[in-house]
Amino acid sequence: MASYGSNDLKRGLKIMLDGDPHNITEVEFVKPGKGQAFTRVKVRNLKTGRTIERTFKSNESIEAADVMDTDMQYLYNDGDVWYFMDQDTFDQVGADEKAVGDARPWLKDQDICIVTLWNGVPISVTPPNHVILTVAETEPGVRGDTATGATKPATMETGAVVQVPLFIDIGDVLRIDTRTGEYQSRAKD
Amino acid sequence: MSDSNWLPTAALSALQLRADILAQIREFFAHRSVLEVETPILSHSGTTDPHIESFRTAEEETRYLHTSPEFAMKRLLAAGSGSIYQICKVFRQEEEGARHNPEFTMLEWYRPEMDMEGLINEVDELVRLLLQAHLPLANTRRFSYIEAFAQFVGVHPLKAEVSQLAAAALQHDIHIEMSSDESERDNWLDLLMALVVEPALPRGGPVFIYNYPASQASLAKLDQTDPRLARRFELYLDGLELANGFDELTDADEQARRFAHDRQTRKKNGQPDVPVDHHLIAALEHGMPTCSGVALGLDRLLMLALKAKHIDEALAFSSERA
Numbered sequence: 001m002a003s004y005g006s007n008d009l010k011r012g013l014k015i016m017l018d019g020d021p022h023n024i025t026e027v028e029f030v031k032p033g034k035g036q037a038f039t040r041v042k043v044r045n046l047k048t049g050r051t052i053e054r055t056f057k058s059n060e061s062i063e064a065a066d067v068m069d070t071d072m073q074y075l076y077n078d079g080d081v082w083y084f085m086d087q088d089t090f091d092q093v094g095a096d097e098k099a100v101g102d103a104r105p106w107l108k109d110q111d112i113c114i115v116t117l118w119n120g121v122p123i124s125v126t127p128p129n130h131v132i133l134t135v136a137e138t139e140p141g142v143r144g145d146t147a148t149g150a151t152k153p154a155t156m157e158t159g160a161v162v163q164v165p166l167f168i169d170i171g172d173v174l175r176i177d178t179r180t181g182e183y184q185s186r187a188k189d
Numbered sequence: 190m191s192d193s194n195w196l197p198t199a200a201l202s203a204l205q206l207r208a209d210i211l212a213q214i215r216e217f218f219a220h221r222s223v224l225e226v227e228t229p230i231l232s233h234s235g236t237t238d239p240h241i242e243s244f245r246t247a248e249e250e251t252r253y254l255h256t257s258p259e260f261a262m263k264r265l266l267a268a269g270s271g272s273i274y275q276i277c278k279v280f281r282q283e284e285e286g287a288r289h290n291p292e293f294t295m296l297e298w299y300r301p302e303m304d305m306e307g308l309i310n311e312v313d314e315l316v317r318l319l320l321q322a323h324l325p326l327a328n329t330r331r332f333s334y335i336e337a338f339a340q341f342v343g344v345h346p347l348k349a350e351v352s353q354l355a356a357a358a359l360q361h362d363i364h365i366e367m368s369s370d371e372s373e374r375d376n377w378l379d380l381l382m383a384l385v386v387e388p389a390l391p392r393g394g395p396v397f398i399y400n401y402p403a404s405q406a407s408l409a410k411l412d413q414t415d416p417r418l419a420r421r422f423e424l425y426l427d428g429l430e431l432a433n434g435f436d437e438l439t440d441a442d443e444q445a446r447r448f449a450h451d452r453q454t455r456k457k458n459g460q461p462d463v464p465v466d467h468h469l470i471a472a473l474e475h476g477m478p479t480c481s482g483v484a485l486g487l488d489r490l491l492m493l494a495l496k497a498k499h500i501d502e503a504l505a506f507s508s509e510r511a
């Protein structure tokens with residue numbers, strides 16, 4: 001099993017803690033006077049998203065997590081499983097509901113997502129920063145009202161609900177920022 | 190790696206400040222008739238301290254890059270040099286971070302016939318002189334090691350069970366896998382010192398912590414009235430450790446015992462062995478005057494003057510760009 005020395009820990013490295021893979025988000029080296037050195041890290045659990053603190057004595061050995069972020073194309077969902085394909089190898093993987101998590105309402109066929117694989121199995125899915133989605137349902141659009149900044153909810157083809165300006169109609173194609181869940185503009189098609 | 194890595198990590202104005210501070214230090218000691226000396230950076234022996242790892246050469250006959258000029262300067266003291274100081278680069282493996290660079294500049298000085306209190310006052314004067322133009326400094330505070338733990342951690346560092354130290358760490362949201370065995374007491378104390386005491390120390394002025402546990406004496410004398418304590422002090426400013434000083438150990442036998450103990454600890458930990466500096470033992474046997482000595486990290490001092498968050502801002506080139 002691959003491992004890191006605590007002195008080699010860096011931001012972005014993936015390590016195993018309490019049986020789960022974690023991503024290191026912060027590293028601090030501390031050493032009081034002439035004493036024992038420690039490495040203090042903040043890590044994000046790649047399965048649950050929870051961030052925790054952990055401190056290691058210097059020269060401790062920490063198990064590396066076999067975690068890879070891979071660009072994959074979203075294919076379809078059969079109810080329980082969301083399928084993604086590596087466009088270079090054509091390998092397909094299936095992600096369960098837990099792994100798909102918050103990405104679920106943003107997944108549109110053929111979009112390229114980042115699938116985080118742990119020992120080859122998807123543990124999380126990150127949608128593209130921006131997606132182009134069609135409005136499936138919303139109140140009828142109000143012409144001319146572009147200045148007030150008033151919004152209404154719209155349900156997109158993927159099920160995501162987004163606040164949109166009043167002039168948007170069913171069938172409009174919108175550009176949405178998946179990181180904030182905010183409407184950005186109408187997409188030119 | 191981007192192409193800008195040839196550039197210095199410090200601003201040119203920081204280098205000017207470094208030069209000014211070096212000039213001020215030399216003037217300060219010239220006024221007090223403290224002699225500037227230079228001692229070898231490469232040595233046949235190294236520090237045995239299990240918490241400090243020397244760089245070593247790959248030659249057939251290994252030489253060690255010094256981690257502090259302490260041993261050589263003590264040999265000068267034993268040879269009758271009187272008060273001496275040195276400004277030099279020192280090298281420590283595996284110390285890298287916002288406050289650490291594996292190669293750093295140390296100001297180290299020794300004052301025969303001056304006691305620890307006298308040296309603490311001199312350190313205070315020098316630091317105030319060097320920083321006065323750059324940041325306003327509040328009154329100097331002093332805490333014994335025991336007081337600091339009582340006040341900022343709420344435990345007695347020598348009397349608390351090790352499990353109580355572990356519980357105190359957990360209370361401060363420090364999660365670490367370390368045994369609560371008595372043999373780990375110093376590691377728990379170091380952990381609490383670095384992550385609880387240091388951040389909680391009063392800011393804005395120099396803070397001296399003195400009388401460390403005897404187990405952390407390093408090269409300090411034990412307190413004559415309370416042998417659980419060592420005559421060692423540290424200086425902090427805004428939570429940043431700046432200096433470490435001792436009422437220096439002058440007893441050759443005791444020094445030899447501590448070296449031997451260090452080497453045993455290294456062996457137990459699976460760390461590389463380091464040859465003992467027999468010249469130092471011989472010098473102590475000859476006789477070193479009673480004296481106090483202190484080492485001050487100049488890059489850290491410069492960080493304070495610059496209000497820098499990272500030591501790289503005080504270095505012409507960080508180790509990564511060296």
